[in-house]
Amino acid sequence: MFEPFPGNYVWNLQTNLALVCGGNHGEIDVANRPLIEAAKAGADAGSAQLFDSWIAVADQVARNAEADEAAGYLLSAGSKYLRASSYYLSAERMQSRDYAPRWVAYDKGLALYHKGSALRGLHVEKVEIPYEGSSYTGIFIHDGSGTPRPTLVSVNGLDSMKEQVNMAGHGAVNLERGINTLFVDQPGTGEAIRKRGLVAVYDGERWGSPAFDYLLTRSDVIHSKIGIFGLSFGGYHAPRIAANDPRYALCAVMGANHVWGKRQRERVRNEGENPVPHYWDHVMWVFGFDDRDAFLDYADQITLDGQVEKIKVPFLVTHGENDRQIPAYNAQLSYEQAVNSPKRHLRIFTRADFEIEHCGADNGTVMRDYIADWCAETFAGL
Numbered sequence: 001m002f003e004p005f006p007g008n009y010v011w012n013l014q015t016n017l018a019l020v021c022g023g024n025h026g027e028i029d030v031a032n033r034p035l036i037e038a039a040k041a042g043a044d045a046g047s048a049q050l051f052d053s054w055i056a057v058a059d060q061v062a063r064n065a066e067a068d069e070a071a072g073y074l075l076s077a078g079s080k081y082l083r084a085s086s087y088y089l090s091a092e093r094m095q096s097r098d099y100a101p102r103w104v105a106y107d108k109g110l111a112l113y114h115k116g117s118a119l120r121g122l123h124v125e126k127v128e129i130p131y132e133g134s135s136y137t138g139i140f141i142h143d144g145s146g147t148p149r150p151t152l153v154s155v156n157g158l159d160s161m162k163e164q165v166n167m168a169g170h171g172a173v174n175l176e177r178g179i180n181t182l183f184v185d186q187p188g189t190g191e192a193i194r195k196r197g198l199v200a201v202y203d204g205e206r207w208g209s210p211a212f213d214y215l216l217t218r219s220d221v222i223h224s225k226i227g228i229f230g231l232s233f234g235g236y237h238a239p240r241i242a243a244n245d246p247r248y249a250l251c252a253v254m255g256a257n258h259v260w261g262k263r264q265r266e267r268v269r270n271e272g273e274n275p276v277p278h279y280w281d282h283v284m285w286v287f288g289f290d291d292r293d294a295f296l297d298y299a300d301q302i303t304l305d306g307q308v309e310k311i312k313v314p315f316l317v318t319h320g321e322n323d324r325q326i327p328a329y330n331a332q333l334s335y336e337q338a339v340n341s342p343k344r345h346l347r348i349f350t351r352a353d354f355e356i357e358h359c360g361a362d363n364g365t366v367m368r369d370y371i372a373d374w375c376a377e378t379f380a381g382l
Contacts, residue, residue, distance in 0.1 A: 001362035008042035009324065010277055011035070011050065017328045018090045020364030021167040024083055025239050031057040031087070032334040048099065051091045055105060058087035062112060069119070078119030086167055093159055097276040097285045100325055106194060113163045129184065129214045131207050136276035138162060138184040138211070139350075141171035145256040150225035150379040151180040153211045153248075155204075155241075157232025157255075157359070158286060159276050161190040165231065173369055177376035178219060186237070188286040202301045208241030212248065216323055224377050225249050225355075229371065231359045232275070232326075235317075236260045236302060240332060243310035250378050252316040252371050255323065255330035255359040258308075261299035263326060268296070275325060275358075308334055314343035318367050321348050322356035329366055334372040343378065 002019070005011040018028055038046030061282040067081035072216035082083035082260070087108035095102040123144040128135045139162050142149070152174060153358075154165055171181045185191045186207050188200025201207075208228065215221045227250035227309045230238030235257040242251035267274065276282050280292055289295035308315070315338045319331035328348060336348035347370060349355050 001357050003098055004029075005036070008039040008043055008301055010274060011039050013275065014050075014090055014094055016357075016361045016364075017164070017168075018032060020169075020361060021086045021090070021164050022083060022169075023090075025084055026089070027057050027061060027083065029277050031066075035175060037103060043274070047094050047096075047277045051095055051099070051101065051105075054087050054091035054096070054317055055101075058084045058091065058105075059194075061087065062108075064154075065116075066113075073121045078116045078121075081116030081119065082167065083113045085116060085163065085237045088112065089161060089164055093161070093164075094277055094282050096326055103194070110163065110172045110191075113167075127182070129188070129207070129210050131198070131210050133269040133324040134196060134198060136185055136187060136196065136198055136207065137190070138182050138214075139166065141166060141175065141183065142147065143175055143180075146220050149178055149214055150227070150249075150375075151179045151182060151221045152252075152375060153215070153226065153228045154181050154183040154187060155178040155208070155209070155228065155230035155234035155237045156184070157199075157230075157234050159189070159282065160232065163190075168364060168368065170368055171230075171371075173372040174375070179372070179379065180187075182211060182215060193286060200286050202298070203240070203244075204237040205244040208237065209212050209247075211243045212245060225382055227251065227379070229254070229376060231255055231315075231377070233257055233260065235326075235330075235334075236304060238337075239311060239315070240307050242315070243304075245309045246312060249376065249382055250314040250316075251311060252318075253331075253334065254318055254367050254371060256317050256319050256324060256328075256334045257326055258304045258333040258337075260326075261302035264296055264299045268292075275308060282332050282376035303332055304337070308338045309340060311338050311341050313341065316345050316347070316371065316378075318347045318349065318371060320356040320358060320360060320362075321350050323358045325358040331334045345374070 068077035088105045092102045092105040125140040187198035192198040231254035235253040259333040355366040360367035
């Protein structure tokens with residue numbers, strides 16, 4: 001992993017994810033250089049200073065985009081708006097829920113994501129998915145032709161957002177292989193938690209099945225070829241959903257999360273590599289708890305033991321051998337217990353792949369492309 005902040009895994013992870021999502025190394029370097037000393041105090045202590053530095057760069061990139069747009073250079077403007085969006089969302093993600101400036105940054109990030117996508121001519125359609133008397137949002141990525149295609153539902157991790165996952169290239173590589181993608185901000189993530197107060201649940205089929213139902217309403221989706229993909233905490237949700245909604249035609253995981261609840265108790269004991277600063281405040285917000293012990297009791301239910309045995313469709317598990325957040329044995333557990341999958345496959349990525357960290361954050365292309373290839377091949381064989 002590229003580590004501009006020695007010893008500060010959380011800030012290094014943020015930098016790598018921003019690069020994976022299309023960030024420019026020169027712009028990110030300008031954002032990071034004033035933070036070298038602050039990083040030594042730990043991920044939580046300097047997070048407001050990190051925010052200010054990254055937002056300053058995002059603001060300038062957005063102004064540069066405006067100048068391009070005014071000159072009629074719309075493709076160039078679109079590219080810059082998308083990079084600015086990535087920086088706003090990246091900085092926002094690193095703050096506690098009580099940090100008021102994050103909400104302005106989030107709104108800017110969303111607005112510039114859609115503006116940049118439109119100027120680039122990308123087919124990004126915002127959709128609403130009904131859910132238990134409310135709804136959550138998704139973005140449907142397609143080629144604009146209306147041709148029915150296989151489709152993947154993409155499930156976020158604990159702290160990721162649909163726009164970031166798409167900017168990491170998943171929608172584009174799927175399209176190249178003839179696959180649409182529905183990126184969702186499921187309850188507990190993105191707009192669902194920030195705008196609608198929809199908290200995460202252990203039984204994700206409650207919102208995963210409505211995503212399938214939504215796709216059945218679209219004429220540009222082959223209804224017999226709808227799969228589900230999850231990364232990070234989505235590596236728990238996606239298999240559980242496929243296990244409990246047999247309509248899904250396949251399941252693929254980037255970063256297994258077989259015993260996520262157990263991992264939280266381990267984090268209490270050893271404060272291992274966390275994905276964001278203010279971790280416990282963040283995770284209790286996501287799940288709607290005010291007490292950590294009560295949350296941990298709830299999280300004991302978050303396990304795939306007794307679930308993946310019910311998967312009866314093709315199932316792919318990928319993992320990095322040096323994942324510092326979720327140990328690789330999780331991938332082995334998910335693979336070994338999926339005894340009823342007609343096509344199960346485990347792929348551990350090693351140093352030879354140049355991608356060994358959590359969900360491929362140290363490279364961003366290898367797991368992503370492998371999963372897209374596997375899904376295309378598997379859809380073709382159905």
